[in-house]
Amino acid sequence: MNSKAIFLAGAAAIFVLSLLQTPVHAQAAASPNEVISSTSAKFIAAGVVFALAAVGAGYGVGHAGAAAMAALAERPEVRSMALIITALAEAIAIYGLVMAIIILGTAST
Numbered sequence: 001m002n003s004k005a006i007f008l009a010g011a012a013a014i015f016v017l018s019l020l021q022t023p024v025h026a027q028a029a030a031s032p033n034e035v036i037s038s039t040s041a042k043f044i045a046a047g048v049v050f051a052l053a054a055v056g057a058g059y060g061v062g063h064a065g066a067a068a069m070a071a072l073a074e075r076p077e078v079r080s081m082a083l084i085i086t087a088l089a090e091a092i093a094i095y096g097l098v099m100a101i102i103i104l105g106t107a108s109t
Contacts, residue, residue, distance in 0.1 A: 046103040053096020060089030 068082030 042103055042106065046100040049103060050096050050100040053093050053099070057090055057093035057096070060092060061086055064089045 064082075064086045068086055071078050071082055
């Protein structure tokens, strides 16, 4: 697994999600001492959540897929079990996407 590609994908997700808040919430911070607004922090948190979930899913699918291919080479009748295990690893990314949507849903409040 290429660690540079994983890092760049995570950084891009965080960057894009933090930029999305700019046109919607262009007002100034509540106090002059406030470095980052809570809305910006929520957007960064959503980006981090999705990036980490995508990295975890990629790691899980990579290892489960490799093991599934090895098992299929030896015993072709385990095809459905291998598919289920790979799908369970992919569900991690779906959970991360749902959590990011929940965080983004509360960002406007």
